[in-house]
Structures are given as structure tokens and as C-alpha cells.
Amino acid sequence: MLITFTFEVHQPHRLYKNINKKGNNLWERYVDTNLNKEVFNKVANKCYIPANELILELIDEYDFKVNYSITGCFIEQCLEFNEYVLDLFKDLVKTGNVELIAETYHHSLSSLYENEEEFIEDIELHKKLYKDVFGVKPKIFRNTELIYNNRIAKISKDLGFEAIFTEGTEKILSWRSPNYLYQSPDGMKILLRNYRLSDDIGFRFSARDWDQYPLTADKYALWLASTPGEVINIYMDYETFGEHHWKESGIFEFLRYLPIEISKHEHLEVVNVNEVVKKLKPRGEIYVHEFATISWADTERDVSAWLGNKMQKISFEKLKEIGEFIKENKDKLKKSEKFDEIYKIYKILQTSDNFYYQCTKGFGDMDVHMYFSHFDSPFDAYASYLNILYDFEYYYIKDEMKKLNNRSDYDSKEKLIVNNDIEIKNINDNNSKECIEKNEEPKDENDKFIIA
Structure with a gap:
């Protein structure tokens, strides 16, 4: 039985609750850098640093193997707030026991766009980032939040990936087990997350009302050993270690002894x-x-975590509308000094977290959504996001287009004036030349020519 441990590593660029009108640029206007720095360093100290250091030890001592999917947003924050975290990930990759899995650079919902161009662009950006930062070319792809359908599988296959990760839900398996390798209609190999065994660690580890509490390494290894199939894919948020389950819960000790207990089988x-x-x-x-797209989110395991209510759908459609305008006018906008800034903000606005905060589900699922949100309610998240969208569209993108159009009109008029001046000068020069040759006086204004 093959066992894989895969961790999703992501931190979004959280947006301001209220637009910062004192910002000197779009980033300062919309992105709450202070909050992002605070959250990142808090989680780095509780999770990323101790977990990375521990896994480096486990690799050295037990030849342990893990897999990471690290978003572009996360790597950007490493570079901005805490490079030591990134250095640890680089050290992990250098061991040869760590595999990096590709995804969308901005952890976006671009795979749900009608046009696949946006999706492909975000994947290619992520592949380039992996190459630049880690010197690796990923072979396996996992879409944002394991969002999956046949179309997504085909696109990833066409991009050269060997396999794709998604959720091993009964919605697609029926009576079958997630503990095997499958393939899509186009022949793309599919790795399925065993959500029960993954969530035993990811969600239930600290649950004192769980009938299996406390979860120990030997107990978990026994569960793995007694599970039928050919492969068990354990997949969870990396923040499971130290952030979702604090150090005091025993989560790091669980991880420390897990390789030892697994080796006994x-x-x-x-x-x-x-x-x-x-x-x-x-x-x-x-x-x-496509109409039955799945994900690993919430009890429904579909895309309702991001597009399940009217607020989310309005936000998503407005974002796509802005994107279409940018794409249609890309050549002209590129003439603007602000184009790179505008395009980066557009990409950040695609991050799935922006829609996740707007979810209005009840009870257990809603608790998870609110845990990750920095807004007081989904309605506040919606109002804030839509406010930024309209501000971004009308006061920056279209305003910049207006300036470019005015500049274009001005340049055209200037060119026309210059051309007319040249033409008049040429006519006058010719007229003067003819007069000299004929020993005549140059024509006066009544003849509509002026000597330049």
C-alpha cells in the first residue's frame, strides 16, 4: 500500500475592509499589508517554521517523503515578510524527498471561467515561479481547492501534467474506493484524496467529543495498515500543524512519531x-x-463554498466583466505606466478566498468559513469586495483608458498639425523656387501661399 502526504500551503492577500484612500498606488489602496504581515508571521511561528524544521528532521532520520502545493500568493508573502520560511521550503526541496505540486498562481477560480485563457495563464505563471524559486518543473497538478471536472482535467493534461489531484467523494465514485488510481475520459490520471483519513487529522484531531479522541500515531498507522486498496492519499492544509491544531494539542508529537509507527507495517x-x-x-x-464540478470544500464538496449564493455570483460575474474589459483593451492599456499594477490587482481579486468570505451557509460549514475570514460577516465581505471592484473599474481602469484615449486624440491632432505645417512649408518652398527661376515676386496671401 502506497501512502502520500500532501499539504496545501496558502495565504491570501487580504483586502482592506474599507478602501484606503490615502494609498499611493493600487496595492496600498486595496491590500491590507499590515494585516497580511501580522497573520503570516503569526502562522509562520506557529506552523510553517516548526513544521518545516520537524519534517527536515524526519527526512534525515527516517527518509520520510511529503508533497507540497505552494501558491504564488504565499511565496510572495514569504519574500515580503519572512524569507526564512521560504529558505526552509527550499531546503526541503533540496532533500529530494519533497515533491512540489503545481496549481494556480493566485489560488484563483479562473478554472470556472468560460474562457480557459485565464486559467492557463495562472498555471503557467505558477510553473514559472516554481522554476525561478525552486528550480523544479512540477509533474502533478492540483486545481484551487481541488476543484475538478473533465474540462479541467483535459486542460491540465494538454499543459503536460501527468496527473491531477481531486477529492475522493462518493459523488463521483459511488461504490468505488478512493484508494486507487483512476483516469479521466481523456486519459488524465487522477489521484483521489481520502477525505475520511485526511479529516481525521485535519479536522478531528483536537475534537474531544470525537469517539476516537485522542488520535495517536500508532492508532493512525494501524488505520492506514488496515485500509484496503493500492494507495491512500492524505491531503490537508499545512496549517493543520500548529495553527488549526495548536502545539499543545500534541499535533507535532503525532507527526514526529508517525513515520516510526508506519514503518512497523x-x-x-x-x-x-x-x-x-x-x-x-x-x-x-x-x-x-462541468455542471457537476466537485471540490474538497464543505459537506457538499462542490463549488457552492464560493458561488453558492447571490452575493458570490454577482461578485464573480462583475469580476469576469472587468477581466473581459481588460483583455479587450490590453494592447492600449499596456501603453499605460500603471498597466502592471492594474493587472496584478486584477489577479489578486480572482483569489478564491475573496468569495469564500461571502459564504452564508449554516452551522459547521459556516464556522469554518468565519474562522478564515477577517470580516465580521459574509455581508460585510460582499460589500467590501464589490466596493473595491467598482472603485477599481471606474476610478482606475476606465479612467486610465480615458487618459489614454485623450492622449491618443491629442497625439493624432499634433501629428495632423505637424503634417499640415510640413505640407504648407513644402508648397511655399516650391512656390519660392518657381518665382526665383522666373524672376517673379512670390505670391502673396491672396494667392493663399505664405513664404515660410
Whole structure:
């Protein structure tokens, strides 16, 4: 039995609750840098640094293997707020026991756009980032929040990826097990997350009302060993270690002893995800229509976490409308000094978290949404996001277009005046030349020519 441990590593660029009108540029106007720095460093000290240091030890001592999917937004914040975190990830990659999984650079919902151009662009940006920062070319792809359908699988396959990760939900499996390798109708290999065993750590580890509490490394290893199938893909937020479950819960001790306990079961082998693709053959086909798109979010495991209510849909459609305007006028906007700034903000606005904050589900799911949100309510998140969208559209993008159009009109008029001046001068020069040759006086104003 092959075992994979994959961790999603992401921090969004959180937006201001109220537009900062004193900002010197778009970033300062919309992005709450102080809040992002505070959150990042808090989580870095509680999770990223101790977890990375521990996994480096486990690799050194037990040849442990893990996989990470690290967003572009996260890496940007590493570079801005805490480069030591990024250095640790680089050290992990250098061990050869860590595989990096590609995704969308901005952790965006671009895969849900009708036009695939935006989605492909965000993936290519992420691939380039991995190459620039870590010197690696990822082989496996996982979409934002494991959002998946046949179309997404085909696009990722066309981009050269060998396999794609998604949720092992009964909605697509029915009676089948997630503990096998599958493939899409186009032949893209599919790795499925075992959500029960993943959530035992990710969600239930600290739950004192859980009938399996406390979860120990030996107990968990026994569960893995007794699970039928060919591969168990354990996939969770990296913040599980130290942030979602604090150090006092025993989560780091659990992780420390897990490789030891797994090694006691000879038929268990911890591997990187590309090894699964190499060693196993697909056991069947998974068909997911676009209208039945799945994800790993909430109990529904669909896209309702981001597009489930009217507020989210209005926000999403408005964002797409702005994107279409930018794309249609890209050549002209590129003449503006602010183009790079405008385009970066547009990308940041695509981040899925902006829509996640606007979710209005009840009870358990809503608790999770509010845990991650810096807004007081989904309605505040919606009002803030829409306010930024309209401000961005009318006071910056269209205002910049107006300036460019005015400049273009001015340049055209200037060019016309210059051309007319040249033409008049040429006519006058010719007239003077003819007069000299004929020994005549130059024509006066009544003849509509003026000597330049």
C-alpha cells in the first residue's frame, strides 16, 4: 500500500475592509499589508517554521517523503515578510524527498471561467515561479481547492501534467474506493484524496467529543495498515500543524512519531505523488461534467463554498466583466505606466478566498468559513469586495483608458498639425523656387501661399 502526504500551503492577500484612500498606488489602496504581515508571521511561528524544521528532521532520520502545493500568493508573502520560511521550503526541496505540486498562481477560480485563457495563464505563471524559486518543473497538478471536472482535467493534461489531484467523494465514485488510481475520459490520471483519513487529522484531531479522541500515531498507522486498496492519499492544509491544531494539542508529537509507527507495517510505503503515477495503473474512469464540478470544500464538496449564493455570483460575474474589459483593451492599456499594477490587482481579486468570505451557509460549514475570514460577516465581505471592484473599474481602469484615449486624440491632432505645417512649408518652398527661376515676386496671401 502506497501512502502520500500532501499539504496545501496558502495565504491570501487580504483586502482592506474599507478602501484606503490615502494609498499611493493600487496595492496600498486595496491590500491590507499590515494585516497580511501580522497573520503570516503569526502562522509562520506557529506552523510553517516548526513544521518545516520537524519534517527536515524526519527526512534525515527516517527518509520520510511529503508533497507540497505552494501558491504564488504565499511565496510572495514569504519574500515580503519572512524569507526564512521560504529558505526552509527550499531546503526541503533540496532533500529530494519533497515533491512540489503545481496549481494556480493566485489560488484563483479562473478554472470556472468560460474562457480557459485565464486559467492557463495562472498555471503557467505558477510553473514559472516554481522554476525561478525552486528550480523544479512540477509533474502533478492540483486545481484551487481541488476543484475538478473533465474540462479541467483535459486542460491540465494538454499543459503536460501527468496527473491531477481531486477529492475522493462518493459523488463521483459511488461504490468505488478512493484508494486507487483512476483516469479521466481523456486519459488524465487522477489521484483521489481520502477525505475520511485526511479529516481525521485535519479536522478531528483536537475534537474531544470525537469517539476516537485522542488520535495517536500508532492508532493512525494501524488505520492506514488496515485500509484496503493500492494507495491512500492524505491531503490537508499545512496549517493543520500548529495553527488549526495548536502545539499543545500534541499535533507535532503525532507527526514526529508517525513515520516510526508506519514503518512497523511492512506493506506500507510512504512515497511522493509522482511515484504513485509511475507504479500504479488506473483502475477505472472518473467522469465529472462541468455542471457537476466537485471540490474538497464543505459537506457538499462542490463549488457552492464560493458561488453558492447571490452575493458570490454577482461578485464573480462583475469580476469576469472587468477581466473581459481588460483583455479587450490590453494592447492600449499596456501603453499605460500603471498597466502592471492594474493587472496584478486584477489577479489578486480572482483569489478564491475573496468569495469564500461571502459564504452564508449554516452551522459547521459556516464556522469554518468565519474562522478564515477577517470580516465580521459574509455581508460585510460582499460589500467590501464589490466596493473595491467598482472603485477599481471606474476610478482606475476606465479612467486610465480615458487618459489614454485623450492622449491618443491629442497625439493624432499634433501629428495632423505637424503634417499640415510640413505640407504648407513644402508648397511655399516650391512656390519660392518657381518665382526665383522666373524672376517673379512670390505670391502673396491672396494667392493663399505664405513664404515660410
